[in-house]
Amino acid sequence: MATPTASHAPKPRISARIGGIAESATLAVDAKAKALKAEGRPVIGFGAGEPDFPTPAPIVEAAQAAAADPKNHRYSPAGGLPELKAAIVAKTKRDSGYDIAANQVLVTNGGKQAVYQAFATLVDPGDEVILPAPYWTTYPEAIALAGGTPVVVTTGPEQDYMPSVEQLEAARTENTKVLLWCSPSNPTGAVASRELTEAVGRWAVEHDIWVVTDEIYEHLVYDGAEAVSMPVAVPELADKCVVLNGVAKTYAMTGWRVGWMAGPVDVIKAATNLQSHLSSNVANVSQRAAVEALSGSLDAVAEMREAFDRRRRLIVELLSAIPGVECPTPRGAFYAYPAVGALLGKEIRGQKMETSLDLAAAVLEHAEVAVVPGEAFGTPGFFRLSYALGDDDLRTGVTRMGELLAEAK
CATH class of the missing domain: 3.90.1150.10 (Aspartate Aminotransferase, domain 1)
Known part of the structure; x- marks a missing residue:
């Protein structure tokens, strides 16, 4: 040979x-x-x-009914069932005070797909993403897969594991395109104050930087802490902000795999195009269960x-x-x-x-x-x-x- x-x-x-x-x-x-x-x-x-x-019983019962309905045995729109998009719009207004429309929502296969698609849609090779640490393990991998470069800003317990505007500014370069923000935080459990959230949002607007904000732990706050949505705190940021969320943590639905992205119409349209080739629609039974979760009682x-x-x-x-x-x-x-x-x-x-x-x-x-x-x-x-x-x-x-x-x- x-x-x-x-x-x-x-x-x-x-x-x-x-x-x-x-x-x-x-x-x-x-x-x-x-x-x-x-x-x-x-x-x-x-x-x-x-x-x-x-998972709470009413959500499971909604899924059982959905599984028996033949209309859920077929493909549905890649971007999500209209009923679920409407529920996400209503839930977002109810829980964070953020007004969005259905065409600003993309339903994804869990929060991880939302993270991946957000960076895939926003980031080109050579772009830098400021990533406060400690960070969730998936963030740097999703950034790198998109061709971006994570720029890590390390925080410690003395600052409640939250970066200061001064730290973010020190990390900013001409290649900075996105800031990843996560509050309440995985892995630290830290919650950014309203004052810090506003200051960071204003800094992002001033320097024309996108913010990808992960809000999946929004309902899990204690000791009077408040989960503040950055585009609500700084409304002028909304056109350059993508909000990530899902049902996994709030409703004990990790295995159901339903998350979503909410953001500017052009970004959501582009991400939907990607998902149409990547995975198509999220399983309809899971989507129907998510409608019940978001529309039902929070007891x-x-x-x-x-x-x-x-x-x-x-x-x-x-x-x-x-x-x-x-x-x-x-x-x-x-x-x-x-x-x-x-x-x-x-x-x-x-x-x-x-x-x-x-x-x-x-x-x-x-x-x-x-x-x-x-x-x-x-x-x-x-x-x-x-x-x-x-x-x-x-x-x-x-x-x-x-x-x-x-x-x-």
Whole structure:
């Protein structure tokens, strides 16, 4: 067999664009925890941001009725069912005070598709996207897939994990096109004040910068915190703002895969064209369930928020009692983001903990508790723990982790 010459060298099996994508760290941790559970180990997982509640019964019943209706067995408009778009318009006005029209909405297969399509629609190669860290793991990958360059602005607990206008301005260049904004935040649970939201929005308008704002945790706020929608706080930003949202977190519907984008008509039209080739319509049964979720009572949402609030206070209390762990009190979402840097450089059961990756691996192996290390979110030296799990598991898991970390020396 002839040896390939330089000009006929084998082509890479995987494209550079796809080969450069990192696996979702949160899903990887969740998968590892579930695999260990399947082996019979009593692993408690704090990895996935997934409510442990069942989807409320009226939503499930609406889906069951939809599944029996033949009209839902066929293709529907790629951009979303008209009934769901109308429900999103009404819900957006009700919950955030933002007035939009149906032609400004695109229904997507979950929030992740909305994130991907937002950047694919707005960003060209060479464009820069300012990305505050800690950030959700999918954001930088979606930016890079679109050909953009993430410009990370690192924040810490001393500033409630929210960037200042001065930090954003220092990161701005002539290539800056978009700012990613997430409040309430995944992974930190931080909630931007109205004053900061307004200041950032005015800065974006002044410098002609788009804002992609992820509002999927809008209903999960505590201690009097307020989830402020940036285009409401700064109306003149609306023509260069894309709002991302979905039913997953608010209604315990992670598996139903319904999200959406809301923004200027030309952007939504272009993103709809992309989706028409990428995936066509979201499953009609899921869309019908989402209509019921958005149009129905918020009583179940209030009950879930009350449970999350109780768990939030419990997890902060338990984590703060562990030597070497500092845990700010989150005011939104369902995540705690404690600093564990004081434990790095120490030994646990004969192994030196050089990084929070090492520390998370030790916690999984020896305490049988799954957490996501801060490296996944752009800030080493931290853990993310989702408290969207049962109270007993939460207490047991953090107690186990604390007993192990107490061995550090």
